[in-house]
Amino acid sequence: MAQTQQDIEAHRRRYEELRAAGQELTPKGLPKPTALGGAPIASDAVIHREHVPPGWYTTIRLRRGEALRIIDESGRSSVSLIGWREEDTSERINCADTVKVQWSAAISKGRVILSDMGRVLLSLIEDTCGAHDLLVGGSTPASTQAAYGTPTRNTQENFLAAAAKIGLDVRDISPCVTFFAPVMLDAKGRFLWKPERKRAGDFVDLRAEMNLILVASNCAHPLDPSRPAATGAVTLITHKVTSPAPDDLCRTASPEAARAFTFTERLFA
């Protein structure tokens, strides 16, 4: 339908207002990173604790009201994550919507990871690191061959194996989020790796806003220049958390996040 000049001007005005809010106001209101060693988990809140060795993956069922802590004990690991809504696995992590809706490719404490259905899949309620990748993705047979001269265990094959064990397949593997992967861009759009943004003991807490099946792959990020591959064990802890209150820091971070929370809650109303 052809747009009138009035429509065009009104839409441009609203877009500029949203952009200013999203890139000027919202970042000022985001919380500071979690302190290393901070945010202890009460022992009676712990549901399950697991160590994932270098190169391996695990599948986690995370219910609404639970959170997943991912700890990079050595400061050398990166952890790639994909995930689906348990009741309808066609709903899944959507990296493009996550960065587009939040006006930023940099996610940190107070941000959310969105599904393709305009709902919040995970909230980043604790984060010591704030350097995670949504653009480049995980390692593959080709990337490990190029990096190490021989193909090694890699995230793409880990995701395939994990998906197969729950009745899913290659069609269900979306672009992934990689935690503790400090990928930045230079002024020309080239990717840079910033190792100084990784520390031993870095962790994130991801709160499930719907019932989820997640796959975490503990493989070196393809841009990590360490040779041999930078790897260490990572610890995953699923634990009980309180439901997001009206003043929840992720919900109130932006008008977009508030709307996404509202749409998510309708699944459970």
Next chain:
Amino acid sequence: MTNLCEPAYASDVPSERPWSRVLRKGQTLRIIDSEGQQAVDALLYAAGDPSERYSSQDTLRVQGSAYVELGTKLMSNRGRVMAHITADTCGQHDTSAGCCSCESNAVRFGEATKYQHACRENFILELSKHGLTKRDIVSNLNFFMNVPIDTDGNFTVVDGISAPGNFVDVTADMDVLFVISNCPQVNNPCNGFNPTPIRVEIRDPVA
């Protein structure tokens, strides 16, 4: 850059509409931004086995940089080159922002915009002709869409720089199903807030 041979196929794609066709290996698809500032969302699938499909993350990793431009190899989820960009009179294309959907529009622009046509509706309907579903929609290409990512990670859809008649040529390195949504978005500058028609032309390789 100018290709004088007649196209083997040509079609105008009306504003807001989808299009798809199989490109044979060696054929070149020219996408023409007929009136300028029009985003064209695109997905590629291996014609023989559509579980092999375009992968934005593989494409960016192999390239080492964030934008699609002349020479960019469009990679599959199996690490193969599906096609590459062989001509480009615009110079600015995206593959990080995905496609618009009714659901993401409602989050971005308010719930009233849920009832506006969107690229994902186009993709779902066009893919259904080929036995594919929403599951098969991955993060797509956005030709003529200007999405700078700055050094702080700020991610912004800004005014397109493509002028009327600008085009991009995509040459197939395998037989591919090429699917387009001529983007209906009116809430951001990707289409100048006013969607317009595009033209597609397919040329055979020069003998």
